[in-house]
Amino acid sequence: MIRVEFTIEPFIEGRPGPHVLAAIAAVESHGLTVEFGPFASEFRADDPTVFSAVSSLISEAYGNGATHVNIHLEKVAS
Incomplete structure (x- = not known):
């Protein structure tokens, strides 16, 4: 599992x-739930x-006007 x-x-x-909103919808289209926060948002999913x-x-963030995307991935216990 990766956070x-x-x-x-x-x-x-x-x-x-x-x-x-477009980036969150893109993640949710994979059947995932995004925890939206005031400073950062997160989701968890299996490796594939x-x-x-x-x-x-x-793709969706930059395609809808983002100027910067910061992503942190961390392997966590399932």
């Missing part, structure tokens, strides 16, 4: 921007799924 923590810029005060979900996250 993925991510932030997407630019930040928009008071609400997530379209670049953030996590890599395609991260790829989708990056």
